[in-house]
Amino acid sequence: MASFLNEHKKIPFLVNGITNESYWTNERTEGKYKTWGKDWKESAEFQSKICVVCGETTLLADKCLTTSFTKFGNSPLTFLKGMSCSEKCKNELEQMTRRLTLWPEFDMSKLLSLIRDFRISLGLRMGDTPTTFKPWDLIKITKKKTTEKHPIIESSEYAQSPQWRALVDYVFALSIDDRMNLLGATNRMSVGRSSQVNKDYTLKNSRFFVRIVYAVSKDEFLNAPLWALPSGAKIALTREKNFDMYKNFNVKLLFEKIETVMFPDGMTHEDYRQFTDYKTYRSLTQKHWWFAPVFARGSVGTESIRGQIDTYWDFILGLQRHVNRDERGRFLPVKFGRLDYLVNKNDGHNNRGMDFTRADIRRWVFEYVFPTLDVKIETEKFPEHSTEEELQDVINLTVYDLEHVPAYWKVCATLREKQEQSGNSIRKIVEYAWPDYEMKQSAWSRMNASEKRGNQMLERVFRYHNKKGYVYGDSTAVLVGKNEKVKYPKPSDSHIRIDGRLGRTLAVEFQGCYHYVDRHSVSDGYKYDDTLFLQGDIPVSMFAYCMDNGIDTPLKYRQYLDRQCRIACEENGYGTPVYVILSRHAYPVDGVHGDIPKWNRRYVNTSTCKYRDQIGLAETFDMQGREDIGDMIREYYHNIIEEEE
DSSP states (O other), rough: OOHHHTTTTTTTHHHHOOOTTOOHHHHHHHSSSSGGGOOOSHHHHHEEEEEETOOEEEEHHHHHHSSSSHHSSSSSHHHHHHHSHHHHHHHHHHHHHTTTTOOOOOHHHHHHHHHHHHHHHOOOOOOOSSOOOOOHHHHTSOOOOOSOOOOOOOOHHHOHHHHHHHHHHHHHHHHHHHHHHHHTTGGGGSSSSHHOOOSOOOOOOOOOHHHHHHHHHHHHEEEOGGGSSSSSHHHHHHHHHHHTTTOOOOHHHHHHHEEEIIIITTOOOOHHHHGGGGHHEEEEEOOTOOOOOOOHHHHTTHHHHTTTTTSSSHHHHHHHHHHHTTTOOOOOOSSSHHHHHHHOOOTTOTTTTTOHHHHHHHHHHIIIHHHHHTOOOOOOEEEEEEEEHHHHHHHHHOOOHHSTTTTTHHHHHHHHHHHHHHOHHHHHHHHHHHHHOOOOOOTOOOOOHHHHHHHHHHHHHHTTTTOOEEETTTBBBBBEETTTOOOOOEEEEEEEEEEEEETTTTTEEEOOOOGGGGGGGGOTTOOOOGGGGOOOOOOHHHHHHHHHHHHSSSHHHHHHHHHHHHHHHHHHHHHHEEEEEOOHHHOOBBBBOOOOOOSSSSSOOOOOOOOOTTTHHHHHHTTTHHHHHHHHHHHHIIIIIIIOO
């Protein structure tokens, strides 16, 4: 057409919009303008048209000069077929035509009203949304999959409802174009009534209702708990709408659900603790249909979720801020803090800078070490201004004591990273956590620490009950007569010593590893307490005697001395010694003691004791026939320790 215009610029028809039959005839242009058709008429009535909408006259010549030829067809005949002059008038003509047909004009307010009536018919409470559906109720209106546990309202439950039928009838009374826009369809075949609902008004697919909500209230739809939709609906909607369903992840809805469903009576420290383990999140997604796939590795949408919840601590902190408030909405003191998270967090999860600091370790000592091991300390004064007695309680803590404390090995790992010469002892922990503390090395020696701890506990018990005369230490001998010290049988000339003694009525022996393990045959990498190195070799003066009696190792010699100690105590009025087992390698020794469980470093058994195969100090005395001492220990614990706690 462009070439035609260039070639015939002076043709009167094109310039003036009139016909000059003497110049412009089919016969004259036959063959050159065949595309116009042989029946083309050059009469004036065909050179212009009047718009049926606005009444304006449009010339064919103007149309040729201002519009590409393909725009209005391949011949001027197409020009005449159009009844409007512009796109605006064309749209108006379509609306005029629609009003003359059976298709009603789309009315947003009417549709929202029908949706509201449908919600009321279901008995659902009103929500503060354009559709009046609450977010969790919105995702229930879909088609149920028999393989999924989901509280969907089956369409069979409301198919006979007049409110539902009115909504369906209105949607399918609209024009095809309106239905395509409303249902987000890309082809006309998918918006037919038969492709969406059955004859009995039940749903054929999972997306009919949510598609309508998306069209009329997009923000409401995107902020709903879309993660809780059936998987089929999520996949289909993601493909249709081409958007990330987790981009607007509404974590507040999830926290509200957790609070109301899982913890209606409030959350405890233990409740928060479970969320430090990735297994919790996995089990909750399997147990609760509404739980979001937070921290699910490789799941669709997890990256969007982690934009708001990156770590376990982010989740716990957000949940706690949501739940832990008073009636006026003010935050209450936290029940599960940063230190609790560090202590309990799963090592496999990303840290994101959440590691033990020096301040964290100080708090860990106060909030975990001391309470777990029944150590009473004025925290404001520790360690610089603590009493000697308080310091001894701390100094006497062994590695085996500390192993009972949650996160002990995590703290040790931090010490290895931060200290040039690290260790696992309480001494190394205090050195790191209180760098300005001038530690007296002699005072912090932990030789026989377990014995000292146990003896100090017994000393407090006897002092509470006004039982005087309990002594302990390296030189505590078995006495007879007027302070005469008892010796081992010949050829030995050594005095018999015990770990603790109450007058002449009670002997106490703390049995570490050297009573059960030969230090010359220990396994590499196996754990033994410090007492193992107290085991000496057979003395030269006793060597011949021992060889003659089958005592050929340091361990056998040690157990020989233990038997002689028991005999001496029984013969001199002390009765059978009470043995407090410190070693995990302990076993019954002929002539010494039977099967006695290991001591758990506590006064009594409590529900917080980590190892159920260990017993308290009171229970240790009970099972060896000294229930009187066991009762004393329990009374002291309940009246003093528990009261202080």
